[in-house]
Amino acid sequence: MDKKPQFLIAAPSSGSGKTTITQGLLRYLKNKGLRVQPFKCGPDYLDTKHHAWAAGNVSINLDTFMSSYEHVEEIYHRYSSRSDVSVVEGVMGLFDGAKKMEGSSAQIAELLNIPIILVVNAKATAYSVAPLLYGFKNFYPGINIAGVIFNFVGSESHYQFLKDACEDVGVTPLGYVPKNDKLHLPSRHLGLQISDSLQYDAIIEDIAEHISQTVDIEKLIQISTTQFQEPRTSKISQKGKLKITVAKDEAFNFTYHENLKALEQLGDVTYFSPLKDHELPFTDLLYLAGGYPELHLKELSSNTTMRKAINNYCSQGGRVLAECGGMMYLCESIIDSDSIEYPMVGYLEQKATMENMKLKLGYRKINIDNNICFGHEFHYSKILSPLLKYSVGEIYSARDQKLDTLLFRKQNTVASYIHFYWGEKKITDIFFGNTNEDTTKQV
Template sequence: MIEEINIPRILISGTGSGAGKTTLTIGITRALQARGLKVSTFKCGPDYLDPTYHSYVTGKTCQNLDGWLMGKEAVISSFLSASKDTDIAIIEGVMGLFDGHSANSEAGSSAEIAKWLGVPTFVTIDASGMAGTFAAIASGMKNYDLDVPIRGFFANYIGSKNHLSILESASTPLKVLGGFPKSYDQSFPERHLGLHSANSEILSAEKLLFWQNLCEEWLDLDEILKIASSAPPLSVTSKKETPGKQNNCKIGIAYDEAFHFYYEDNLNRLKQEGAELIFFSPIRDKDLPEVDGIYFGGGYPELFADQLSKNSVLIEKIKNFASAEKPIYAECGGLMYLSSEIQNVKGEIFDMLGLIPGKTVMSSKLKSLGYVEVHTEKRTILGEAGIRFRGHQFRYSDLLIENEEDSLYSYHIRKRKSEQTTKEGYTVSNVLASYVHAHWASNPNIPKNFLDSCRRLSH
């Protein structure tokens, strides 16, 4: 049975990174909340950081929507699930509107998401020092792919109200719905290694109110809402309600300032397969909860290495958990925590768990960035050999191993734009750690397999 669901929605895209998408998304979210509307937010692409900003503002988890990692069905399903009981959904794009898998493909781009979800799209343009050229850029964006539902433009970094009036009167193919003046003193501060999670210092009440007021003064919010409400219904095949699986497997989720990079969809899939998620803090907790398996996500262990290293009571309990051959799965920051030590950019060394041989060495330079495909070469806690899934890497560290043995590796990783593969997926007993942030929508069997391993090995 086909069901049609109406969800007012917009996508805020740009001509490229740095156009001001995040600031606009946060400002509009706050302005609409001030009108009493329930807002759900989403982020195109694999990024973990911008979603923390949106989640902080809404108090509701911001979901990632990534066409290359998830596929169309999972994108639509995640969007519909997270948009329940909401008045409007706001999606922030990734990079430029048409930037994705490659220069000649929209796979993985905001444009792809806009098409799949039929979402009215606005393009943010850096309009500093522009007049007629703004119209030329707007025309190029509108006409590049007529199937992308572009419905208007935002002019960012403008000089004055008069400058905005000039841009609004230019021969743009669609309406300019406002813009932001240059407000560098209210911009978000530079972030650790280019990245930092949202908190009350970065997103102060005063700063949020500033951007909210700016939206109310400089943007045509009524027209934005009107366009959002014009979004076509999404057609989905309704499924019969099936009883939820019994929560008969407890998974410990490391979650605090050091570890909080998780795809919400991964956690939801664990719950759908019957997991009870129990959150704990490797920084503060002395007790490891009674669980059947542990999931260490990514984050900033290097920033909290001193506190992590000093929590020797919990470290010993995690080591005992591993010695009992119970499953531990770790990604990026989690891998760093499981290594023997972390050396920060100052050269300071902090002892870690030592469950994975090798030490983590931080760098001020980016070490890896981009999508990857993983092929497992042997059986792991994620299932039999031959499993394939997709993920993303973003790291400023390397794992240095003195005496490498083939038995340590369980993955072959291929970068999206390369045919070469590298060995990865560090495995010791039932511990599996990797720099790859895996998205399990690319292989829905993985959460089930992981829980099966946890159930089998917990006794």
């Protein structure tokens, strides 16, 4: 086994600044001419977009709730083998999982045997970080907290107190990041639009420069250079012959990279825009991913030829998988937060609304005729008068609590608020039977 810099950036809690620091480190390492492979713990499909912009390389989700340990190890080693350095961003607090540590950043760090760099918000504390660091270092012996970066530090003298705490606890201090109100990433709720790229790129460059002034990145690389396990040679499966069409534009772009790679194994994948295109490509399977249709309601509604084409495809029995925003698009209409109603595809006889928004999120376990698959729910909208007659399966939380989340099946259209993960398990067969069969629809 060879050695390689590889580390997981974690924090005691959300809001510590690990995402901003991750972006800066990714860009700094890229600017040094290194091939950087970013990863994200958990089901987040927004941070992976930030990673890709900062590192110039696709970011991969690592999730031990939605997939097996073996799958997480396999994709980590496969993608890392192509890089000079691997950077994993954690999720929430270090030990926060779906149930205790299950699915947490700590569990993934232990599974992959990679060191942890802890980001600590030091805005209102000094030497008192010592017991916090001691607790995180010693709470669970299966992980290695190799170093710490302090965020929101007021001055060099402030950092000296924090450095003293590190030395007494036995954790390597890697420097600090001074507070800088000018360095703000774009809103994660609003996502990243293509038009934001130049502005975002400038922000990332500034963050990388800001961090490099006071963080010892060379020492970080040194202490995180550990044994790297080369990926096992996997059996190459035969590619299918299906024609697969995937919605991808500013309104629909919440996808997991491994899901798309799995679709490529089923056949040829073509991307299209429900916003701008007027014809639906010749297809056997249509994937309407989640996204932000609520930000583009006027454009989606005015594209009547596309709405009609998709309605015709669904009505003719075409296979469709629609997730969250994709499901909303298939409804009769979407009502915005100002109570203005916009006609949509109209295949599902129900309405979606952004009125009185309330967040609903969490891991989901789906049981369909004793076939189990996994996903994640994250949305602010709701369905009015849902089509209960088309509801199938049973949905459970990570703690096996039965939920009122619905999964709809009308003809060969499967739709839900759930963002499914099928990078490991071929759930298209669960939903549609043998997807190797060519039943191409011309619309």
